[in-house]
Amino acid sequence: MLRSLYAGISGMKANQQKLDVIANNIANCGTTAFKSSRVRFQDMVSQSMSDASSSSTNTGGVNGKQIGLGVQIAGIDNMVGQGMMQPTSRNLDVAMDGEGYLIVANGPIEGTIPVDTTGHTMGTSTLNTSYTRDGALTLDDAGHLLTSDGLRVMGYAINSSLSYANGATTTTFVDANGKTALTAGTELIPLSIPDKITVGSTTAKVKSFSIEKDGTIKATLDNDGVTVIGQIAMATFNNPAGLSKVGKNQYASTSNSGQAVVRSGLGDTTNDNSKAYGNMLSGMLEMSNVDLAEQFTDMIVASRAFQAMGKTITTGDEILQDIIGLKR
Structure with a gap:
């Protein structure tokens, strides 16, 4: 199967969780002394296609070739800054x-x-x-x-x-x-x-x-x-x-x-x-330390990223359909 399918799934899951955190922040914008949260991402393990090699007498060094396998949540941080x-x-x-x-x-x-x-x-x-x-x-x-x-x-x-x-x-x-x-x-x-x-x-x-x-x-x-x-x-x-x-x-x-x-x-x-x-x-x-302007901006970014991940899955499906159609 195509790696892009699973990378797309991981991206959709991560951005869905980010949207969950953003929604909770917005819901508590009027909560007394509420402290907002933020989501940080990190890449998942990468698959090595070839290892790096050092330079020799006749050739120079070659970098390794790696393909990332998606994204995951690195942390959900409490923003403890004081509210108004x-x-x-x-x-x-x-x-x-x-x-x-x-x-x-x-x-x-x-x-x-x-x-x-x-x-x-x-x-x-x-x-x-x-x-x-x-x-x-x-x-x-x-x-x-x-x-x-x-x-x-x-x-x-x-x-x-x-x-x-x-x-x-x-x-x-x-x-x-x-x-x-x-x-x-x-x-x-x-x-x-x-x-x-x-x-x-x-x-x-x-x-x-x-x-x-x-x-x-x-x-x-x-x-x-x-x-x-x-x-x-x-x-x-x-x-x-x-x-x-x-x-x-x-x-x-x-x-x-x-x-x-x-x-x-x-x-x-x-x-x-x-x-x-x-x-x-x-x-x-x-008052709550939620910044609504920041939260709505993050919501736009997360929603577009979610849509983009869905598009990679759709594109991967079309490629698989073409592969299957090679034998008629």
Whole structure:
């Protein structure tokens, strides 16, 4: 059989997969913090018709003769570049201006994740963790800070400001004006923004709250006091393109992404790495980084290449028909 038939088939398969990736990029052009993908091709093994030979006394060297046997997918890369920032004026919307990811988890509210403050890595936990850059956060009826899909947003308690016992949330007043040193805990816990804060022997109602650039959640009380509720944790990876997309704007770490490196909490002056994570912008969301002009151009190229591969198969079929017709 003609090699062009199989080369044409490989080209059609490769360009069909490229069109699948392009279609997914275009479909997610409005998805919050979506990272587009690209397809790279590589040639398949080549058949040698003759080997190369070196020069001799009477003749010069001769190059080898090879015929390629088609194309295949070399890789599908995640393009982790940052998308445009879209203002929303909603205090629970946050955008990561940098390479950070929110750490989210599902599991019991009392669950914690230990953090090695020296290596900034996370230990084992009963919680199932994943990562996201979708900062459209919500609150449930108990005040727990969640993603749109109900996953718990993990962070640090500041000066033991937040704790859980038997399903109940305890939030104590921590002066945000710096009269006492603000120090984060050594483990990540699910964050909450309650309606009331315990102030000594009394309680005060939360009038408003805000999320600072370093992820610190501050609340203004009805007694005009300002308290620190907690600090939203962030993580980065040595190879963020190696993260695995698991749907719902979530990512899972893989052997090639490396371990999550957790941002230092407030008060860590010995092994502080917080400056490498960028800022957390409140009242904004990161948009998709899909470039529609680029995607439509790639779609035209892929569709024409697909048609061209189909034409090589048709031409090969005509040649075979002529060969068969030699004997009448």
